[in-house]
Amino acid sequence: MTVKIDVLLIAALKMELDAAQQVFSASDTRPGGVAEWHSVDQDKPNPYIWGVYQMDDSQSFRIAFARPNRMGGDETGSVASALTEKLKPFALVMCGVCAGNPDDAALGDVLIADRTFNYHEGKTTTADFQRDLHPRDLSPIWQRAAQTLTPQGLPSYGAPSEDDAAFWLMERLYNGADPRRHPARQRYFPERSGSWESTLARLETSNFVKRTGTTLELTDVGRDTVERSMVYNVDPPEQLPFDVLAGPMASGDIVVKDGLTWDMLKAGGIRTVIGLEMEAATIGVVSRTQEVPEWVVIKGVMDHADPKKDDRFKPFAAKASAEVLERFLVGRMSARGAPAEEKHTVAAAANWRMRRNSSGLVKEIGxxxxxxxxxxxxxxxxxxxxxxxxxxxxxxxxxxxxxVEQRLGEKLVDERLKPKKRTVGQTKHRTEIKLQFSYSGRSVMARLWSTGDEYLGEARQGIETGLGIYKIYPEDRDLTPASLALWCGRSDDRSFGPRGVYSFPDTADIAGHWVEARPSLGYREFLNRSSAPVAEPDLDCDFYLGEMDSVVFQKSRKWVPHGRGIAVDVRSRTIRCGSFHEGKFASRAEITRLKF
Known part of the structure; x- marks a missing residue:
């Protein structure tokens, strides 16, 4: 019998798969990980290994690893398609190495693709090459998680010493770059620390660097020092002050080392690509065609796709990307809940969230x-x-x-990159983009506010009405991805409803019917039990199904159970059926308690 898998990890190269297996395996030096790997179908075309990744005493997920015989989109697509069809994972993921845009990423940085596409798709004419891009985007929730991920505390992350910072500055000058404008400068020389001035003065005094006007350059002694290190220091670094960056990743059919591809992409109107490689677009396509709920590609920068390309940073990039992917998955799978076993029972499964499919647990409760x-x-x-x-x-x-995003393309990206500012209680000053085109006979638009909020979807006479997505930053929260809430569904004259899903910043959902921008009937999650609307022991639950309404509680408006409904506590395996009033069980109401 095929074991149900929660996460399928595909690596393009054996060394990338080996690095991932080492990172995800349990060890005596840290909690969590896979204690035992199982080999499956080793004598068949698509072999894989799998194991149970233990997050803590109560939560775990099943993860499988596989790779093609050769790197590239076609080979990767064949393996990924076959195994997703067989294993039915919740998430399809990839880690490994890539080239990083030198304007954005330093060697060793880890890139998360929030959008991916194949830049070799299109038509060649006698005059030029006309690209036909088909981008695939991360889900909004996973995109927010990618934007807030940090590397501090990972084994491959390390703060630089004074000598490390000095040599980094010399290497940048040797490669013809201006270290003052390099994206990694603040990691080696924090702002207002005085380290830049003191290091530069020390290098000048030691005759490694000289300044001519506003230009810095290496002396002969400095150049010889860098070249000597290049000859003698061939091992990959063990630690770097690397960063984690989220952005578009472009896939192609060839290994690039011409140094011209970045400018070529810019000339073609694609200015925001942070990484180049060969397989990410395929992962996005397979996730869509195989209906995999989530996907992500995370890769470490081993070079800048230029003539100076070498493999010294390749092992570090592979290992660092696997560490970032592990941290990302642990966060996402913890929010999702533990994996479902072959039979949906509360004892066997904490994977109760309805999300976009019908949870077997919820059906069993019914x-x-x-x-x-x-x-x-x-x-x-x-x-x-x-x-x-x-x-x-x-x-x-x-x-x-x-x-809408595909039709607007770079215009929408440019608007999103403009500085945003929020003041509590501020009126939302509006920046509008309108795109008139027919989508199943409907008028659609994109609307962005200077406060960071935005709407993509249907409109009627310039007003948000019909199917669409609102991205909303609450007025009392900072303008960060972690505070972003989402409305996804139908709106009527800018009001939520009559149907849709509201996702809180902690990703908890309210899904169902809405009346005048408030929930009336459906499903409500409490992922963070401390965020339950009322401190009421009888209502302490993981999710609720029933009637709801909006009430004022502690000077703020809350959406709470109100009317007839069912509260389910997965942890204690208890169902409570009854009548609710403003988030509490109504007095004298019948309460039926069931165990399962």
Whole structure:
């Protein structure tokens, strides 16, 4: 019997797969990891290994590793397609090495593709090459997680010494770059620390560097010092002050070392690419065609795709990318819940979130209610159906928003990159982009506010109405990806509803029917139990299905259970059916407690 897998990891090269297996394996020096790997189908075309990654005492996920015989999109696509069809993973992921844009990334930096495309797709004419881009985007939730990921504390991350910083400055000058404008300068010379001035003065005094006007250059002694290190110091670094960057990653069919591809992409209107490699676009395509819910490609920078390309940083980049992927997956899988076993029972599974598919656990709870508390069966059915309708409209809105993004292309990217500013209580000064085109006979638009909020979707007479996505920063929160909330579904004259999904910054969902911008019937999650709307022991639950409304609680408006419904505590395996009033069980209300 094929074991259900939560995460399928594909690596393009054996050394990348080996690095990932080393990182994900359990050891005596740290908690967590895979204690035992199992080999499957080693004598068949698509062999793989799998193991249970233990996050803590109660949560784990199953992960499988595989690789093609050769690198490249076609080979990777064959393996990824076959194994996703067989293993049905929740997430398809990749780690390894890539080339980094020298304007954005330093050697050793780790890049997360929030969008990927094949830049070799298009048409060649007698005059030029006309690109036909088909970008694939990370889901909004995973995109937010990628933007907030940091490398501090990972084994490959290390703060530089004074000598490291001095040699880094000399290497930049040797390569013809201005270290003052290099993206990694602040990691070696923090602002207002005085380290830049003192290091530069020391190098000048030692006759390694000289200054002519505003130009820095190496002396003969400095150049010889760098070249001597290049000859004698051939081993990869063990630690670097690397950064984690999220942005578009372009895939091609060849290994690039001409140093011209970055300018060629800019000339073609693609200015924001942070990485080049050969397989990321394929991962995005396979995730879509095989209907894998989530995907991500994370790769370390081993070179800048220029004539100076060599393999010294390759082992470091492979290992660092695997470490970043591990940290990313642990965060995402922890938020999702532990993996489902072959039989959906509460004892065997904490993977209860409905998300965009029908959770087997939620269905099982419905069967229990129908059998043991049939007078609440209708309430469950109505709320469940409302939630699924909300998720269906959410999916439709996401597809439409992607179409708007593709049509706007770089224009939308440029607007998103403009500085944003938020002041509590500020009126949302609006910057508008309007694109008139027919999408199934509908008028659509993109609208961006200077406060960072945005809308992509249908419009009627210039007003957000119909299917679409709102990205919203609450007025009392900082303008950071971690504080971003999402509305995904239908809107009526800028009001949420009649159906859709609201995702809080902690990714907890409210899905279902909405009336006048407030939930009326559906599904509500409490991922962070301390964020429950009311300090009420009877309501301490993981999710709720039933009627809801909006109430004022502690001077702020909350969306809470209100009416007939079912509260489910997965941890204690308890179902509570009853009537609710402003987030609490109503006084004198019947409360039916069920165990499962």
């Amino acid at each position: 069967a229990i209610i129908e059998r043991e508390a049939p007078h609440f069966s209708r309430s469950f059915e109505l709320a469940y159906n409302a939630a699924m309708e909300g998720y269906q409209d959410c999916e439709s809105a996401e597809r439409l928003a992607k179409e």
